[in-house]
Amino acid sequence: MDFKIDVFDTDITYLxxxxxxxxxxIIEGKDSYKNKGITIKLKKRYIIWVENPDxxxxxxxxxxxxxxxxxxxxxxxxxxxxxxxxxxxxxYVINQIQRLKNEQKKLHSTxxx
Numbered sequence: 759m760d761f762k763i764d765v766f767d768t769d770i771t772y773l774x775x776x777x778x779x780x781x782x783x784i785i786e787g788k789d790s791y792k793n794k795g796i797t798i799k800l801k802k803r804y805i806i807w808v809e810n811p812d813x814x815x816x817x818x819x820x821x822x823x824x825x826x827x828x829x830x831x832x833x834x835x836x837x838x839x840x841x842x843x844x845x846x847x848x849x850y851v852i853n854q855i856q857r858l859k860n861e862q863k864k865l866h867s868t869x870x871x
Contacts, residue, residue: 759858763850768828769803772855774811797823804828811859821851 759772795808795816804827806820825847826836834840 759855759862761854761858763828763847766828766832766847770824770851770854771803771805772817772858773805773807774817775809777807795820797827799827806855817855818848818852821855822848825851 760769761772762769794810794813795806797807797820798805804824806817806824808816808820810816825844829836829840829844829847834843836844
């Protein structure tokens with residue numbers, strides 16, 4: 759599931775569940791693969807992977823890592839004067855993931871009916 763943070767010209771792919779064969783070697787090679795999710799950057803795209811699709815906590819956790827990396831790359835470091843931009847950007851990322859997940863559920867339910 760792909761989306762973009764337009765204001766920061768950042769592409770993000772959100773994945774959950776079983777890893778595809780092409781991503782397995784990349785993600786399994788990371789130390790944090792033992793955890794429930796991971797955030798990595800491949801070329802100019804961020805990839806968020808969460809093992810359990812129902813684990814909202816891991817999805818938010820990994821989304822926060824993306825937000826921190828995106829904003830830090832632009833010189834916007836987390837402190838009391840930048841909390842709002844971090845919070846709004848995190849909210850945007852979470853909303854995009856939820857929107858895509860809902861679209862995918864609707865698509866799946868229409869295919870099974």
